[in-house]
Amino acid sequence: MLAASGVDRIDVVGPFPEWPNGLPRTLVTHLRRNRGGAVPSRLQEGWDRRVLTLDRDMRALATQHGARYISPVTSSAIRPAA
DSSP, X not given: OTGGGTOOOOEEEOOOOOOTTOHHHHHHHHHHHTTSOOOOXXXXXXXXXXXXXXXXXXXXXXXXXXXXEEOTTSSTTTSOOO
């Protein structure tokens, strides 16, 4: 419908990572386990990986319909640094 009405580009943003215990609590737990230290730029532990299934499905649907898909869970914001 949007493309038919003249919209040139459609961007779909997928789901964001979710921490069941909340990000602040997960971060505090991480810092306690690691005896303080620096706050990590990416926190890989404690987030619900089930969101990856939704991300995959949303990407497939967006691609099928010609939309650009932006994935917060596979972006550099959540991936470990190389």
